[in-house]
Amino acid sequence: MIEIPARRGVAARLAVGQSVKVINTFGQQVVDTWAFRAGDPREFMSMEHTRIFIGRIIPLVGDPLVTNHRRPILTLTEDNSGGIHDTLVAACDRWRYELLGAVGHHDNCTDNLAAALGALGLTPPETPSPLNLFMNIPVIDGNRIDVLPPVSTPGSYVTLRAEIDCIVAFSACPQDMVPINGAAMTPTAAHYEVLG
Amino acid sequence: MIEIPARRGVAARLAVGQSVKVINTFGQQVVDTWAFRAGDPREFMSMEHTRIFIGRIIPLVGDPLVTNHRRPILTLTEDNSGGIHDTLVAACDRWRYELLGAVGHHDNCTDNLAAALGALGLTPPETPSPLNLFMNIPVIDGNRIDVLPPVSTPGSYVTLRAEIDCIVAFSACPQDMVPINGAAMTPTAAHYEVLG
Numbered sequence: 471m472i473e474i475p476a477r478r479g480v481a482a483r484l485a486v487g488q489s490v491k492v493i494n495t496f497g498q499q500v501v502d503t504w505a506f507r508a509g510d511p512r513e514f515m516s517m518e519h520t521r522i523f524i525g526r527i528i529p530l531v532g533d534p535l536v537t538n539h540r541r542p543i544l545t546l547t548e549d550n551s552g553g554i555h556d557t558l559v560a561a562c563d564r565w566r567y568e569l570l571g572a573v574g575h576h577d578n579c580t581d582n583l584a585a586a587l588g589a590l591g592l593t594p595p596e597t598p599s600p601l602n603l604f605m606n607i608p609v610i611d612g613n614r615i616d617v618l619p620p621v622s623t624p625g626s627y628v629t630l631r632a633e634i635d636c637i638v639a640f641s642a643c644p645q646d647m648v649p650i651n652g653a654a655m656t657p658t659a660a661h662y663e664v665l666g
Numbered sequence: 667m668i669e670i671p672a673r674r675g676v677a678a679r680l681a682v683g684q685s686v687k688v689i690n691t692f693g694q695q696v697v698d699t700w701a702f703r704a705g706d707p708r709e710f711m712s713m714e715h716t717r718i719f720i721g722r723i724i725p726l727v728g729d730p731l732v733t734n735h736r737r738p739i740l741t742l743t744e745d746n747s748g749g750i751h752d753t754l755v756a757a758c759d760r761w762r763y764e765l766l767g768a769v770g771h772h773d774n775c776t777d778n779l780a781a782a783l784g785a786l787g788l789t790p791p792e793t794p795s796p797l798n799l800f801m802n803i804p805v806i807d808g809n810r811i812d813v814l815p816p817v818s819t820p821g822s823y824v825t826l827r828a829e830i831d832c833i834v835a836f837s838a839c840p841q842d843m844v845p846i847n848g849a850a851m852t853p854t855a856a857h858y859e860v861l862g
Contacts, residue, residue: 518713518756518795527754527809538793540761558723558754560714565736596792597734599714609808613723 474501474660477644479582481590482664483508484632489665492640494551494604497624498652499660500643502561502579502600505535505543508635511592513537515544517557517599527609528555534633535601543636548629551622556605558615561597562645570647577644586639602643603628605650619652629665670697670856673840675778677786678860679704680828688836689857690747690800693820694848696839697856698757698775698796701731701739704831707788709733711740713753713795723805724751730829731797739832744825747818752801754811757793758841766843773840782835798839799824801846815848825861 471493474480484490492501507513516538523540524533531549534542560566561583567576580597587594606618630638640662646655667689670676680686688697703709712734719736720729727745730738756762757779763772776793783790802814826834836858842851 516756518754521811522755522803522813525811527805527811538756538759540759540765558714559718560712560734563734563736569736599795607718609723609805612805615717615721615723617718 471661471663474640474642474662476642476657476659477577479586479639479641481586481637481639484636484638484664486632486635487666489547489629489631490638491627491629491663491665492603493625493627493661494622495661496658497622498620499658500605500620500651501603501660502641502643503603504583504598504600504639506637507537508637512595513539514598517601521557527557542633544630545633546628547631551604551626551628554606554621556602556607558607559602561600562643579641579643582641583639590637617648617650619649667857667859670836670838670858672838672853672855673773675782675835675837677782677833677835680832680834680860682828682831683862685743685825685827685861686834687823687825687859687861688799689821689823690818691857692854693818694816695854695856696801696816696847697799698837698839699799700779700794700796700835702833703733704833708791709735710794713797717753723753738829740826741829742824743827747800747822747824750802750817752798752803754803755798757796758839775837775839778837779835786833813844813846815845
């Protein structure tokens with residue numbers, strides 16, 4: 471098990487057929503998740519392509535997650551977290567925290583993605599809208615969205631299987647100004663494990 | 667009134683305070699819409715940033731549409747089309763039509779964006795997920811999405827006001843393999859007019 475430190479990002483290479491288990495160690499931590507094709511990161515997991523591909527906003531076990539070339543890159547193969555994840559909301563960034571009233575630097579998932587890929591010698595071609603694991607953004611009456619604490623519990627997890635060789639990146643979201651990481655608004659670590 | 671030819675894209679410059687009226691001339695045509703900051707197109711209208719900014723999937727009259735820097739770039743100021751637009755689904759692209767069974771080249775909104783900006787001497791930094799005007803993608807039971815004909819009528823329109831100097835691009839979506847441009851699956855022209 472490898473730590474995704476609180477407020478930080480990490481990335482790992484997956485070969486086709488390998489899986490990655492993402493564990494919500496303390497139960498209330500959102501993990502922003504990206505995947506880029508090995509060898510050409512300009513092809514990446516895309517939420518706006520995935521939604522129309524699967525006919526849903528939130529993937530279910532068995533659903534593929536597709537790239538901006540509409541090719542499966544990951545498949546959701548296990549989920550005991552309650553099944554609530556988000557595909558609607560951008561990664562947090564410096565401007566998100568400025569709007570919330572933060573003064574000076576605030577850790578954010580956009581910078582965490584760049585740092586995580588940078589540690590592998592890569593630069594993200596852009597900041598794709600992430601698969602926000604464990605993040606609870608319900609759609610109410612077909613249009614309104616809300617920002618709620620996760621429904622996941624300590625130790626619950628999802629497993630994602632690589633459909634092509636890829637780089638996955640995770641950010642333990644540093645949001646501590648709205649209750650997206652639980653009512654305590656205290657970001658924690660999460661963990662991942664590569665299987666197979 | 668300037669034509670957005672059927673199956674094609676066009677772009678125009680807007681100064682702050684100007685508005686653009688987008689007219690669904692024949693009533694059933696989806697118009698994929700983008701906006702890029704003048705002088706730095708790496709800042710552009712972003713659906714994933716707009717949804718959390720306005721707390722809704724579909725903008726209402728009065729709502730700002732914000733960039734990937736969370737700054738308003740356009741505001742929806744008028745809408746007599748029935749208020750049904752889409753922010754969930756990627757622009758169509760060559761892969762969308764390949765998956766639907768098209769053989770050989772098929773016009774698509776992604777290429778149309780590149781051609782429209784190219785006519786102004788610009789290259790899109792990426793293909794942002796568009797504001798799909800008049801496109802009817804309902805969210806059912808908080809998760810499932812469907813693909814339905816527009817509810818708009820001939821001559822109905824929306825008006826978007828520029829909040830910063832920007833380039834707007836439109837594509838009269840060439841989708842003719844699913845009924846997103848009406849049950850007849852026949853893409854048509856639309857029109858726009860710059861005001862102020």
